[in-house]
Amino acid sequence: MALINCKECGKQISDKAASCPHCGAPVNAAPAPQQAVDYQQQAKAQQKSQQKSMVKTMLFSTLISTAISFITRLFYRRI
Numbered sequence: 635m636a637l638i639n640c641k642e643c644g645k646q647i648s649d650k651a652a653s654c655p656h657c658g659a660p661v662n663a664a665p666a667p668q669q670a671v672d673y674q675q676q677a678k679a680q681q682k683s684q685q686k687s688m689v690k691t692m693l694f695s696t697l698i699s700t701a702i703s704f705i706t707r708l709f710y711r712r713i
């Protein structure tokens with residue numbers, strides 16, 4: 635815990651305090667609205683899930699094409 639000077643009245647207050655006990659001014663800069671933060675987190679999560687599904691699709695198509703070429707080679711070798 636550290637003491638900082640209040641921006642409004644200049645008195646020493648705890649940096650853990652939400653607001654100055656002398657004048658009531660908020661100590662820390664107002665945090666971003668919770669909804670906006672949630673929205674950003676949701677957007678990031680959506681991006682991540684989209685990237686994951688894209689990677690899955692790419693891996694799947696790669697696997698399929700590899701399997702097809704492998705089977706085709708086997709098939710032509712037997713003939």
Ligand SMILES: [Zn+2]
Nearest residue numbers: 640643654657
């Ligand atoms: Zn103050």
